[in-house]
Amino acid sequence: MQAKATVIGAGLAGCEAAWQLAERGVAVTLCEMKPEKRSPAHHSDDFAELVCSNSLRSGDLSNAAGLLKEELRRLGGLIIRCADATQTPAGGALAVDREAFSRMVTEEVRRHPNITVAHGEVTEIPAEGAVVVASGPLTSDALFAHIHKLVGGDFLHFYDAAAPIVTFESIDMENAYFAARYGKGTPDYINCPMDRAQFDVFWEALTTAEEAPVHGFEDAKVFEGCMPVEVMGRRGHDTLLFGSLKPVGLPDPRTGRDPYAVLQLRRDNAQGTLYNLVGCQTHLKFGEQKRVFSMIPALKDAEFVRYGVMHRNTFLDSPRLLGHNFELRADPRIRFAGQVTGVEGYIESDASGFLAGLAAACALSGRPAPDFPDTTAIGALGRYVSNGTVTKFQPMNINFGILAPLGYRVKGKKEKNMAIAERALAVIDSLKGEI
Structure with a gap:
């Protein structure tokens, strides 16, 4: 019998999670409230809509965002493949034609034989089955209330703004x-x-x-x-x-x-x-x-x-709630992904969706998920949001400060960062067989 999963939200994290599940034979129901209902930041009916910027930041491996993108390329990420295919000139950064990018992600997701798209607002997390909640930083009020009741305690929040x-x-x-x-x-x-x-x-x-x-x-x-x-x-x-x-x-x-x-x-x-x-x-x-x-x-x-425009973004107190594969510690069948977890940035949201989708697929097949260590950017990001020693949790972009140090001195910041990146990619290449 084919394993089944539900993904709530068709932003970058939700589309990536759905794709990783579907690619591993799981029948995915991807729930998206557009076009029936929109958040204040939504303008298009397409999935993976880019709101704040069209830039996925630096492509240089001496930059942590560049390293994270390269890791996702090597791991078979959907979002980075679509970004590369719709790239626009932006110096050393990876910027995309936002409409072409979202359209390509939407087409790829909709044509996958293992993904069924269900439109309409989700107000509660399903009581059974594997679930990835990628409802975004503007989670609807009804779902917000349900999640709040489920996890207890307080959500955190910050304010986000977009440029003209x-x-x-x-x-x-x-x-x-x-x-x-x-x-x-x-x-x-x-x-x-x-x-x-x-x-x-x-x-x-x-x-x-x-x-x-x-x-x-x-x-x-x-x-x-x-x-x-x-x-x-x-x-x-x-x-x-x-x-x-x-x-x-x-x-x-x-x-x-x-x-x-x-x-x-x-x-x-x-x-x-x-x-x-x-x-x-x-x-x-x-x-x-x-x-x-x-x-x-x-x-x-x-x-x-x-x-x-400016809007209120909502995120979980993740160090108290989530494991490093974005699973809810109190109920591991439920995972969260995207900015609702406190990762900040498009590529970081994508990475969280990748980890949540991959780990959910592994759990459904009875296999342990690959353990991405903090020597990799993707592993370090998951460990940051789940680090219980963090007392005042705030949204975090990927940066070399949350990766494990080299353990030896390298002269020059760029040279040191390149050494960290080379170490990370060697680990990624060694783990590709497991996924």
Whole structure:
């Protein structure tokens, strides 16, 4: 008799979990509430919708995000395969055409013979059978209440924000230029320079602009990796000059010198008709966004096709609840995956879905799951969210700090990171036969 499993949520984590289960002969029911119901962040009916950015971050193996992506490639991940196939130019980063990416994931999932898609809101976790809950950081109220009752205690939360998108044809290229920072990689970013006087006017407007109401909003609860630009700006006049508006390594070809400040725009689709305001996640009112960002000379006539939005993200107190394969300790037939577990970032959500789906498939077949150690990025991520010694749990991107140290000295940060990456990939290659 064919083993069966339910996956709740068709985001990156849910699609990956469903795929890994299905590839191992399990009959999967993938439950997705779209199009019948949407969260505030949803815009498309496709699966694996990218909301905050179209970038999956660095592809360099000396970067932990690059290592995690390479591990998933070697392990046969669905999401990374679709990302590679829909890649758009972004220097050393892996960025995708978000619509083509989501469409490809949706098509791959729907055509798999072992996956059945069930549309409609899920309000309770099934009482029997293997389940992977990948309901995302905007879990619906009814399911949220059921999970809360199931696990007891308190959920945690933080606030997440997305950046505006403008059309390429509306950017004033006489006041902008293509370049890669320090000349590394291909010049895929549009750079919008400001002098001191222009930045001062922009900063004053940004930090005093009217925000959209967000119930319960507190600056202290904003996740650092996706902080609204106005919140960052309020930390000090020069704060943005060391962050998203950092001009170093981006000389203006008109002067040959680095400008006072630079806003970078990243291509948002393969055609290059849309560009994302990098680092400008915001929850200002829409009219205020147009007013403030149009103060940047290159954007004075910009056409905004999407304004920034902000929403409350919810995640579990995972170190108290989950094992390193994302199983609920109190009921191991239930696993969680994605941002609801406290992993932060697209590729991290994908990795959690991979582990949860693989481990669930192994449990259904009566075999132990491969044990990814903390010398690998994927293993370290699972062990971080399940580490009971973590007293104040916060969302975490993959980073070399949570991987096991080498045990010997290597001179140079990049060289050390490359040594860690080579060790990790050797472990991954040795485990491929088990999966």
